[in-house]
Amino acid sequence: MSSLRKKTVSGLFWTFTQQFSVQAINFVVQLILARLLVPEDFGIIAMLSVFIAIGNTLVDNGLTSSLIRTKDADQADYSTVFFMNLSASIGIYLIVFFCAPLIAKFFKQPILTDVIRLYTTTFIIRAFSQVQQTKLTKEMQFRLQMTVQIPSVIIAGIGGIIMAYKGLGVWALVWMALMQTSVSSLQLWLRSDWHPSLIFSLEKLKAHLNFGYKLTLSSLLNTLFNNVYNIVIGRYYSAAQLGFYNRADTLRMFPIQNLATALNKVTYPMFASIQDDDAKLRSAYSILMKQVLFWLAPVMAILVIVAEPLFRLLLTDKWLPAAPYFQLLCLAGLLYPIHAYNLNILNIKGRSDLFLRLEIIKKIIVVIGVICAIPFGIFGLIYFQIVSSILSFFINTYYSGRLIAYNTLTQLLDIAPIFIIAATIGCGIGWINENIVHQLSLPDYLVISIVGFVYLCLYFLTSYLFGIAAVRDFKNFILKR
Structure with missing residues (x-):
């Protein structure tokens, strides 16, 4: 090993x-x-x-x-x-x-x-x-x-x-x-x-x-x-509205897809090499899942808080209509890597038939949801993406978890502390940003820097004090020589 x-x-x-x-x-x-x-x-x-x-x-x-x-x-x-x-x-x-x-x-x-x-x-x-x-x-x-x-x-x-x-x-x-x-x-x-x-x-x-x-x-x-x-x-809708949605989606996927793609390229062949040892596979997957969310959750929370100054600073005022789309899409994308890694378990176990069955189930849900959301406009479609992501988590973890004895409830309990800490600090910093920082009329780059720095300090300090497993795993797996 x-x-x-x-x-x-x-x-x-x-x-x-x-x-x-x-x-x-x-x-x-x-x-x-x-x-x-x-x-x-x-x-x-x-x-x-x-x-x-x-x-x-x-x-x-x-x-x-x-x-x-x-x-x-x-x-x-x-x-x-x-x-x-x-x-x-x-x-x-x-x-x-x-x-x-x-x-x-x-x-x-x-x-x-x-x-x-x-x-x-x-x-x-x-x-x-x-x-x-x-x-x-x-x-x-x-x-x-x-x-x-x-x-x-x-x-x-x-x-x-x-x-x-x-x-x-x-x-x-x-x-x-x-x-x-x-x-x-x-x-x-x-x-x-x-x-x-x-x-x-x-x-x-x-x-x-x-x-x-x-x-x-x-x-x-x-x-x-x-x-x-x-x-x-x-x-x-118009090509311009699709352009706003596309830029919002592309920007939020920058941290998500980079992290997911990089880990997937390494972990898929690594998982494949231990596909016959369920205990090792379960341990490796558990560490991976917690690490991904531990680093991704604070990034997405900060992006939600500073969406408007971020778009104004990076893309100019003409792209500001995309900022509300971006905030909601960040929430919808938080579980994206977890979906991918759960489905990888099915692939390396050779259960592409089960993979297909799950995709059919989820897509039926998407069809029904999109049809229901169309009358509510673009925001209705984006809110449904959040709902769809949560439903997909339960569907994916149920089937992949059975193959390696790592059920949905156990996975949920493993990642819940990360979500709780990230969300709690996010709500607090978001309130301060809206009611105090925003009133100071600071330059956009300064608002982003202050919010990001304070959030990360509180997040890592709180995670360390509460003994979050991802902190321990990172020290043992990455920093251990």
Whole structure:
């Protein structure tokens, strides 16, 4: 277990370095673009998000996840998946190409036809390097992935900013995505020690598809319903309103997705390596869940409190209508990483059938909820996201908990102290900010700094005094040499 600990800690370090370095650069680029472009430009791209996400899911077919969990994967496995993904990417692109006018008509945005046809070439470009990246992840070579991603983001970001400054509007966002995908894929192809052989095994493909197709159906459902709000807002409201919602959602997902993605890249192969030992798996999962929420909860609480000055400082006054959306979305997203890790338990246990069943159940709930929320406008949709997130927690933990003897109530009791401390301090600081700090008319950067500093001091001090398990786990697992 000590070697696994060292490998995991090393993987965590390089993955967090990669994830936060890449996203920090991307964050700065997005801030600059938000100042140069208008909300409608971001709304147009948000309309595409569901089709891009569905396309990427269909291209992969869940095969890369199958490769990671296959302990004895060989050249035949990797090559078969490579050629399957490449063929799928071409097929999916052709379907989207011919369906582009229908999508544009649905959203009543004629420009979408050309935007979709250019943007979705990323399907084919990404397929050339998907297996290389999967192999690096399986081998936990996150340092190499970091040195690939950072130049890609920098080059694409500079190009996107120049094009936005020149007045290209939404096309600056399209070409930026193409540049980032192209530079990343080229580097992975050149720097990876793996390249495909002229091998295609139907037997291997069948084995991977047997696991992957259920995961793909689950991912399709998840992707479709994760983007259902973009679809509904884009269809029934203006592109500007979708742009406000999209920026709010993107900003709140910055801490959530960075933390979740970084940990997921390391923990999925780590969980897979101990999939047959339920006691170790349960212990590792428990530590992970508490660590994620311990660090995420105070960040989200601070963001809720300082939403308005934050938007004004970073994005200018033209984006202030997005601040109330942002506050509610932060609450809805707090359990996001926990959903992902509970579902990972199902994957590494080979229960992709159960994964699919859960997604169907949750999506039925989403359909009913969205239909009921539409008459209440965008705020009705966002409030339902909070309700949906809570319901998903109980559904996911019930099934995954049975596989590793870690039931919903036990998980809830483990994370409850973190929520109680974060919420209590948040309410107190929020009241002080609204009734005292706000009256002083301080500069936005000073308000954000004061609120953040005071909150974090109180949060960490209180957590230490009350002996929160996450503090002890962090000292034992991360700081112990």
